[in-house]
Amino acid sequence: MKVKVQNLDGTEVQGAAGDVELNDAVFGVEPRQDILHRVVTWQLWNRRATARPTRERSDVARTGKKFGRQKGGGTARHGDRAAPVFIGGGKAHGAKKRDFNISLNKKIRALGMKMALSTKARDGLVVVDSLELKDAKTKALAEQFGKNGWNGKILVIDGDAVEGSFARAAGNLPGVNVLPAVGANVYDILKHDTLVLTKAAVEKLEARFNG
Structure with a gap:
């Protein structure tokens, strides 16, 4: 041509x-x-870009030991510092990692x-x-x-x-x-x-x- x-x-x-x-x-x-x-x-x-994941309870480095007694403490019956209700706790139903790279x-x-x-x-x-x-x-x-x-x-x-x-x-x-x-x-x-x-x-x- x-x-x-x-x-x-x-x-x-x-x-x-x-x-x-x-x-x-x-x-x-x-x-x-x-x-x-x-x-x-x-x-x-x-x-x-890759979608960044959030850290859930299993990803947070906090003790799993029960930190208060079950009754008589005047607080809720929590058993794990990694619970979402605490500062530094894991995210409930957090975002998952997503990689959008596809091959061709x-x-x-x-x-x-x-x-x-x-x-x-x-x-x-x-x-x-x-x-x-x-x-x-x-x-x-x-x-x-x-x-x-x-x-x-x-x-x-x-x-x-x-x-x-x-x-x-x-x-x-x-x-x-x-x-x-x-x-x-x-x-x-x-x-x-x-x-x-x-x-x-x-x-x-x-x-x-x-x-």
């Missing part, structure tokens, strides 16, 4: 560098809703990533030569995005690291997120309207699955 390479100002790159051949094994996979759903669910569940086969995760990229390759994918800016200002970058017709949520993925001036200029733009290629994931790709890849990002993503 051939895609025209653009500059950040919206003009097409001329010459042999003006086209990039996308690997059909990565950008030409037929999407399946069930696979994408499984991968997104796996991502979101793994963001949840590597092949399914890789397939979901390919399907997400393929979904954007059909509609919403832009390939740019690089992210170097002449005027690294947030206002200038926002105006440029408007001229290019990049509206809504925009995800920009670079190669090994995001170009510094671009990252600073895009940092305050609402709805614009930038990632290095190693951070590309199914959830972020699908939730953005436009996916912008640099040529370096295309190489890294293809090498990620063919390496």
Whole structure:
């Protein structure tokens, strides 16, 4: 699949560098809703931290010896300092530990990533030569995005690291997120309207699955 390479100002790159051949094994996979759903669910569940448990009576380090006589003491007939009614006692019906980490086969995760990229390759994918800016200002970058017709949520993925001036200029733009290629994931790709890849990002993503 051939895609025209653009500059950040919206003009097409001329010459042999003006086209990039996308690997059909990565950008030409037929999407399946069930696979994408499984991968997104796996991502979101793994963001949840482990639910911390509370200590119940059996977990509290207090004596189990009866501390007062049964009758005549003028107090209730308690037999255990670990009872919930005492300060330092165990929690009655406390929260249990819950671990939300779920596993997902590597092949399914890789397939979901390919399907997400393929979904954007059909509609919403832009390939740019690089992210170097002449005027690294947030206002200038926002105006440029408007001229290019990049509206809504925009995800920009670079190669090994995001170009510094671009990252600073895009940092305050609402709805614009930038990632290095190693951070590309199914959830972020699908939730953005436009996916912008640099040529370096295309190489890294293809090498990620063919390496």
